[in-house]
Amino acid sequence: MIPISHVFVLSGLLFSVGLLGILVRRNVLLILLSVEIMLNAASLSFIAGSSLHGEVQGQISAFFVMVIAAAEVTIGLAVAVLLFREKGAVDTNEIRWLKG
Amino acid sequence: METFLFYFFSAVALIGATFVITVSRPIRALLALIAAMFALAVIYILLGAAFVAMVHLIVYAGAVLVLFLFVIMLQGIGARDIPARARFAGGFLALSTFVGTSFFAGLIFILGTVPLPPAKGVEGPVETIGSLLFQNYLLPFELTSILLLLGVFAAIALAKKDEP
Numbered sequence: 001m002i003p004i005s006h007v008f009v010l011s012g013l014l015f016s017v018g019l020l021g022i023l024v025r026r027n028v029l030l031i032l033l034s035v036e037i038m039l040n041a042a043s044l045s046f047i048a049g050s051s052l053h054g055e056v057q058g059q060i061s062a063f064f065v066m067v068i069a070a071a072e073v074t075i076g077l078a079v080a081v082l083l084f085r086e087k088g089a090v091d092t093n094e095i096r097w098l099k100g
Numbered sequence: 101m102e103t104f105l106f107y108f109f110s111a112v113a114l115i116g117a118t119f120v121i122t123v124s125r126p127i128r129a130l131l132a133l134i135a136a137m138f139a140l141a142v143i144y145i146l147l148g149a150a151f152v153a154m155v156h157l158i159v160y161a162g163a164v165l166v167l168f169l170f171v172i173m174l175q176g177i178g179a180r181d182i183p184a185r186a187r188f189a190g191g192f193l194a195l196s197t198f199v200g201t202s203f204f205a206g207l208i209f210i211l212g213t214v215p216l217p218p219a220k221g222v223e224g225p226v227e228t229i230g231s232l233l234f235q236n237y238l239l240p241f242e243l244t245s246i247l248l249l250l251g252v253f254a255a256i257a258l259a260k261k262d263e264p
Contacts, residue, residue, distance in 0.1 A: 002102060012204055015204075016203055017117040019199070020121060020199075023200070024196045029126050033133055034120065037117050037120065040160075044143065050149065051221055056232060059149045064240060070163065071247050071248055071251035074254070074255045078255040081171060081258075081259055
């Protein structure tokens, strides 16, 4: 039997790695990938909680997290493509000046 | 055996995630993330969530990350090597590492103060998940379909070239 607290530690580690990636990387695509890591860490902890309490509800929450991640990725990638088309760059240092 | 598999695949997932935030080419970061996703799916199965693991593989490794792959390979967004100096935001790295590690330490501290009951373990048969999803969680389920529809609209509206 897997110790559940270790699963929570793994989920926390993954979340911290994703947070670090968002703070450190400057490529928009890699920032989106780091968001994916964080979402996955959250859904891993949902599934660990489901296994801890013997309920299926946690797995359903993980399912919803997945749907939201899919929607988020579609819009994020569209924005990244648009940025690349307009400015020719996806580096956050080069897209400092926004209008409006 | 189960425990060994868990530790092995959690190591794979962690190494993959670390590669994502350190490697120089976006395409390699993406492939490392796909490896991490597969490892996570194995961990889901070990935790008794076989259905979620399969959906995870189909949606993430099959759809989301392939979408990323298309964007990187077809549009050429950041397909070049990024030199290490441009990869990380200089002196900002120390501050970010501090934020990341202190966040992790906080999580571990919270986890240490809460006593966990012994795990009951769960089998997540598809029948149970399906009936819960279409009975108790019908409204959120329908709302997610509206969310996905709006995502499609937004993506089309954003990516469409302006007509003259």
